Amino acid sequence: MTKWTRKKFSSNFKTRVVLEAIQWVRTQNEMGQEFGAHSVQVSKWKKELQEQASSLFDAKRAPKPVELIADP
Secondary structure, eight states: OOOOOOOOOOHHHHHHHHHHHHHTSSOHHHHHHHHTSOHHHHHHHHHHHHHHGGGGGTOOOOOOOOOOOOOO
C-alpha cells in the first residue's frame, strides 16, 4: 500500500491562486481543478488573505536616517 503525502504549495503559488479567486473570473471549484488544489483549500487561503490584508498597511515607517555632515 502506498503512503499518501501532503501537497506542499509555495507562497507564490498560493498568492497567484488567491488573487485569481478574488477576481471571480472562475469558480473556486474550477480553479482548484486547474491548479491541483482542493476548492476548500482555495477558499481557506482566500479567507486568510482577507483577514490579514489590513495588517499589510499597519506597519509604521521607520524614522529617516540621520545624515552626517562632514566638516571641511
